[in-house]
Amino acid sequence: QSALTQPASVSGSPGQSITISCTGSSSDIGAYNYVSWYQQHPGKAPKLMIYDVSNRPSGVSNRFSGSKSGNTASLTISGLQAEDEADYYCCSYTSSSTPHFGTGTKVTVL
Amino acid sequence: EVQLVESGGGLVQPGGSLSLSCAASGFRFSSYWMHWVRQAPGKGLVWVAQINPNGRTTTYADSVKGRFTISRDNAKSTLYLQMNSLRAEDTAVYYCGSTFAYPWAFDMWGQGTMVTVSS
Numbered sequence: 001q002s003a004l005t006q007p008a009s010v011s012g013s014p015g016q017s018i019t020i021s022c023t024g025s026s027s028d029i030g031a032y033n034y035v036s037w038y039q040q041h042p043g044k045a046p047k048l049m050i051y052d053v054s055n056r057p058s059g060v061s062n063r064f065s066g067s068k069s070g071n072t073a074s075l076t077i078s079g080l081q082a083e084d085e086a087d088y089y090c091c092s093y094t095s096s097s098t099p100h101f102g103t104g105t106k107v108t109v110l
Numbered sequence: 111e112v113q114l115v116e117s118g119g120g121l122v123q124p125g126g127s128l129s130l131s132c133a134a135s136g137f138r139f140s141s142y143w144m145h146w147v148r149q150a151p152g153k154g155l156v157w158v159a160q161i162n163p164n165g166r167t168t169t170y171a172d173s174v175k176g177r178f179t180i181s182r183d184n185a186k187s188t189l190y191l192q193m194n195s196l197r198a199e200d201t202a203v204y205y206c207g208s209t210f211a212y213p214w215a216f217d218m219w220g221q222g223t224m225v226t227v228s229s
Contacts (some may be wrong), residue, residue, distance in 0.1 A: 034214040045205060045222055051215035089155050095215040098169050104154040
């Protein structure tokens, strides 16, 4: 099974909003509302930012929001800040009863 | 404090074996699904294997099926990954993770342990 497809990189200026897409299929994103998003800074473990498509865990800034349409999920970061510069990964539950990660997106704050 | 701590990584020759451990603390380990996820140098996250709370149900990524075995000892609150017939492409940081509070969302991760397969 191929990884979920994300853009390799997205950039924005401080204060702007950016959106990262995650494209899957009818066997994963399109079939379940179990899409999650992770932030990973260099040399660190991933951190959960969004679960179940659009829910934020306690402690995660409300500048992060998630959505889904058909086979594509999206993560939006509003009011971009320097500390948001990191790699971001989507993940979806699949019809194989296993999770599947996206290819990853490097976010650069200009 | 809820914590996962991996150990056991290192340098191993192609064809060799290595066993990773993940010690859990601060939560009822025996109640949760546990997973291994790996990340090759400069690459993305890849799910490797999962095990259900009582250890009787396991699932593997195709790339490791037949070579890796995930197991757990709930009495010791420890997760394991036995890796056999290692290949250069298995070189990665290996993370243990759990869907602690949310189904199918990894809200708990260890710090990772590096496995290098090279002659």
